[in-house]
Amino acid sequence: MFETRPDRDAEVVLLGRSNVGKSTLMRELTGHTFNTGQRPGVTRSPNHYDWTSEDFVLTDLPGFGFMKGVPEDVREDIKTDVVRYVESNAEKILVGILVVDGKSVIDIIDRHSGEDEIPHDVEMFHFLQDVGVSPVVAVNKMDKVDDEDDRLNDLAERLGMYPPWKQWQDTIAPISAKRGNIAALNEAVREHLHEANRDDLFKFF
Template identity: 75%
Template sequence: MFEDRPDRQEVVLVGRSNVGKSTLMRELTGHSKFTTGKKPGVTRQPNHFDWAGDDFMFTDLPGFGFMSGVEEDRREEIKTAIVRYIESNADDILAGVLVVDGKSVVDIIDRHSGPDEIPHDVEMFHFLRELGIPVVVAVNKMDKVDDRDERLDDLCDRLGLMPPWKQWSDIVAPISAKRGNLDALEEALRTHFHEQKRDDLLKFVS
């Protein structure tokens, strides 16, 4: 379903529709071509943003999960295509950034947790880790969250990480993309680039 991928190493952004992935991508890259909007599901194909000569790109993958006005079969197709893309390119993915809405993610996870159901966010987190891809959970819209530490501790708990959240600074990154506050995410990506001997990419997250 997703074709014409440039042959480069990459950081992929994944997450539910409307959590602010495209806004985050715009802030990370300083590039304004990414379509953002109130309507979920605006991004239907991977958006690659690459730099000539650096063998590297950021990729914004389509949103998964519920999308208003999109039939369930189509939603499943999109999710399957995302999974296949990540599996096929795992060796070239330096990090997976799972973008979640800080205000609602814990409630959404709890609503979809049951005997026969794993919430998409939790499933994607463990899927990336099982493939050996370093994961950073970019907890977006934190400017709208009052009980910050409690909310982040609860999220860690749902992801199977022992709270407090502050011990997971290379995994949990509270941000506010709309306000340009990406410090925690950039710090986490710097750690993962360094560990993979790609210090030449640090300029993209400084």
């Protein structure tokens, strides 16, 4: 279990599989570079970024799901820790940003949609809703996607939301973190901060 959380009453968390660009997005949001390994699964504990004078923390949680060279039991432990962290801090977490790779997310979801299987991304999306955390799906690497609307409509559908995706812009945010293209995410996060009466946190997004 992660024990490093700064004592803050407001939090936004980043979740997602390994290698979807969470750390790049974190850098884009904070202007701060975090130590990330070149190999998946290297970030095993959360990266917290807090502004000392502010009652707010931004947290990048370790990547979950398949990681090359990482044993399955370790992968499961990481995912369990991520879930427990969100559960135990749910009352303070205003937004859960689920980062997915726009290029591969549909294939990954479809590959893992067996009878007894719920794909990690879909499961995590519904889990956030279940514990009362507003989910925003940051669909990263969209600069590499040609059929943007089709792809986002497919994703909306797989997450249980009727297309067209554009009616869900407070939930689905196409971005390219590497190119600094995250305006759609900032807009979506602000919607939820506003609902939580925390317009004071707009300056971070």
